[in-house]
Each structure stands twice: as structure tokens, then as C-alpha cells.
Amino acid sequence: MSDPVRFLTALSHALSTLGLYGEAHPAVRRATDAAYRELADLQQGRPALIFTFMSDEVLYGRDLLPELERWEWSARFAQGGIERLEISGAVSEPHFDRFLGHAAAVLGLHGDARSDLWQDGPEGIRFGRIRLDDRGREGGRAEPLPVATLGYSLREEREAVGWMHQEVSEGKNIPLLEAYGVVRSLSLAMHGGQAMVMPLLQLKEFDQYTTTHSMNVSVLTMGLGEFLGMPAASVRGFGLAGLMHDLGKVRIPKEILSKPGRLTPDERAVVEAHPADGARMLLEGEEPLDLAAVVAYEHHRCHDGGGYPHIHYAREVHQASRLVHVCDVYDALRTRRPYREAWSSTQALDYIHGRAGTEFDPAMSAAFIEMMRRWDDRIAIEQAD
Numbered sequence: 001m002s003d004p005v006r007f008l009t010a011l012s013h014a015l016s017t018l019g020l021y022g023e024a025h026p027a028v029r030r031a032t033d034a035a036y037r038e039l040a041d042l043q044q045g046r047p048a049l050i051f052t053f054m055s056d057e058v059l060y061g062r063d064l065l066p067e068l069e070r071w072e073w074s075a076r077f078a079q080g081g082i083e084r085l086e087i088s089g090a091v092s093e094p095h096f097d098r099f100l101g102h103a104a105a106v107l108g109l110h111g112d113a114r115s116d117l118w119q120d121g122p123e124g125i126r127f128g129r130i131r132l133d134d135r136g137r138e139g140g141r142a143e144p145l146p147v148a149t150l151g152y153s154l155r156e157e158r159e160a161v162g163w164m165h166q167e168v169s170e171g172k173n174i175p176l177l178e179a180y181g182v183v184r185s186l187s188l189a190m191h192g193g194q195a196m197v198m199p200l201l202q203l204k205e206f207d208q209y210t211t212t213h214s215m216n217v218s219v220l221t222m223g224l225g226e227f228l229g230m231p232a233a234s235v236r237g238f239g240l241a242g243l244m245h246d247l248g249k250v251r252i253p254k255e256i257l258s259k260p261g262r263l264t265p266d267e268r269a270v271v272e273a274h275p276a277d278g279a280r281m282l283l284e285g286e287e288p289l290d291l292a293a294v295v296a297y298e299h300h301r302c303h304d305g306g307g308y309p310h311i312h313y314a315r316e317v318h319q320a321s322r323l324v325h326v327c328d329v330y331d332a333l334r335t336r337r338p339y340r341e342a343w344s345s346t347q348a349l350d351y352i353h354g355r356a357g358t359e360f361d362p363a364m365s366a367a368f369i370e371m372m373r374r375w376d377d378r379i380a381i382e383q384a385d
Helices: 003-021 026-043 072-079 093-106 155-169 176-190 206-227 232-244 247-251 265-272 274-283 290-298 319-333 345-354 362-374
Strands: 048-053 058-060 084-088 124-128 198-202 379-383
Touching: 003 026, 003 048, 003 072, 003 093, 026 093, 048 072, 093 124, 155 176, 155 206, 155 247, 176 198, 176 206, 176 232, 198 206, 206 232, 206 319, 206 362, 232 290, 232 319, 247 274, 265 274, 274 290, 290 319, 319 345, 319 362, 345 362
Parallel strands: 198 379
Antiparallel strands: 048 058, 048 084, 084 124
16 A cells, blocks of 8 residues: 555544544544554655545546545545645644544534634645636636635646647657546546536647647537536546547648648548548557547548548447537637637537537537536636647
8 A cells, every 4th residue: 555545544534533433532533643643654755745536536646546546535525625635844733633623524524614614824734626727817707715725727738738749740659647647637627616617728829729629629528428417437538539539630731730721632631531540549559549549530420421531331420429529610610720710609509500410419419509508607718828
């Protein structure tokens, strides 16, 4: 068992014991002391500890703790509003005791969960929900949370996706750990407030299109999956497929991707080869990504059998491909390109509505339109750097 897992296990035992017996019981003191010792051991040589709790996963820093997959307490923390726990500097035992008391109250295990029970002092234990950092944005709607709130930025994720595309364009293996990490980060950003938020990136330079578009499609796909009531594991799997759907475009010359005028037949053939190229790369990697490969191949196939690549025998495309297709077209239309200005959300949704039953699956397009209109106030636009 790793040091972070030992600490979290001791922490959950202390909270459970506190909820069962109350503060005065000797068993609570023993459990609290044990958790405090594990914290002190974990802090040796580590200036800061950061834990992130999701419904079925725990991150230590940016690393997944596989021993705690589907850990009951991760879901309890997340549902109780403790999505992120940060510990820095020397923590005294009385301060740790007070933290446990307030955490137990927030989780409904013991005591009163008034928001004024916990204030950050000189010793650093901070916890709360994760939300997008809206400093500098105009018209931000997010209200401060009653516990220590944490800013969230997607700068590192944008850089990671750009680096992934560069690696693949140079013929190297797909960096799967980074891809999984980006999807987890996007999921965290989406669930960072008291209601789900869709953090969409706004294009600043044309060269950022592939990176920005991939992340936006991933977010929109996960949002649509959740709107349709899909399980969390399926939502993230679809989100990964959305992130990788245009991987084949790394082989298209920039002068074709950014061409302001009509493509020649030869240029069009190069563009239309990217679904098959992307699927091939995803299947030939060290860890084949079957679902992502299917979506990469099918995301330009139409509901009525049209689109590309051309197939000889008609068949229905995968559900994930139908989700990604509508999200892909929406974000593409909403983005300014060298050959046209960005469409408004209303124009893009009208287009999707008008093409339902031909280009798009009717049920999927209807669900997407309803989601976007219902969740209009949950979209946070961030300028891509």
C-alpha cells in the first residue's frame, strides 16, 4: 500500500469512527492519532499534498491511485462537497482535529455543518469544490462556495493536447496517460461548481484549432452523455473518443487545413482520409483504443448513409460516433475559420435541427439542442492562450 493510500485509509477510518462514537470516545482519539501520524509521514519531503476525489477515482496530484478505484469514500467526499483536499506546511495536531470535525460535519457524519466552522488559518488545510477560475472574466455567474474554493485552469491540458498531437505527427506512440489525464481534468472542470459547467475554449489563433476543437468536442460529448443519463465510466470513455476523434488530421498539411478558399479534388481527398488515418493510428498504438478508433473512423458518417469514408455495406454507426458527430459539427460551426466567421449558437443549433434525420441521428440532435438551450447558463468560455 502506498503512502498516499495509507493516509487516506487512516483518514476515512478516523472520520468513520468520529461519526460512530462522537468526539469523546477513546477509539476516536486512537484513530485520529493514527491518521495524523500517516499525514506526518506522507509530508516528509513533500511541500504540498493535493488529493482530488471523483465518484469512482482518486487523484494524488495528477496521478491516479489505482488501489482506490471505486473506493466508497471517494464518492462520499465528492458528493459531500470535498472534491479537492490541499495540505501544505506543518499542520499541528489541534488543527488536524478541527479539520476532521468540520469534514465530518460537511459529510453529515457528526456535528453541525455551518459554513463558519472552518476558516483557513496559518496552517494549510484547504478543501472544497473545484470550479473554473473566472478571475478576469466578465459576467461570471459563479457564487463563492461556503468552504475553501479552488481555481481551475485548462492551460496545462491545452499544452498536453498540443504535445500529444506533435508526438503523433512525428510518428511516435500516442501518449495515453496524458490523454486519460486530460479527460479526467476536463471532467473535473465540468463538475467544479454546485452545478455542472461546460468549460469551452474560444479560439485565439487559427493554429490552435485542432487542439481547442478536440477539447471542446470532448467536453460537449461528456456533457451530452451525462444529459442522456449514461454511466460515468461510459461518459469518460466517450469523452476520450471525442478528444481523439480528429487525430488523423495531424497528417493533413497546414496549408490545406487553413486554406481560405475551396479545396481542389485532390485536397478534398487528403482531408477525407483523416478518419481512416486516425482510426489506424489508434488501433496500432501500444494499447489499442477500440472505441476511440471506431469514433475516429465514423464521426463524418451521416445518419442517412452519406458522409465519408464511403462504405460498401450499409450499417448503423456506433452510439458514441453519433454523439461525437453532433458535438463536432456544433463546435466547428461556432469557431472562426480562415474561410468564414464563427456562427452564433442559435445558427448552429438551427443547422443541426434542419439536418436531423439526414446528417444527424434525430434523437441525438434533439437531445443536444435541448441540452444546449437548457444549459446555456452553464457554459463558461475561456480564451485559448
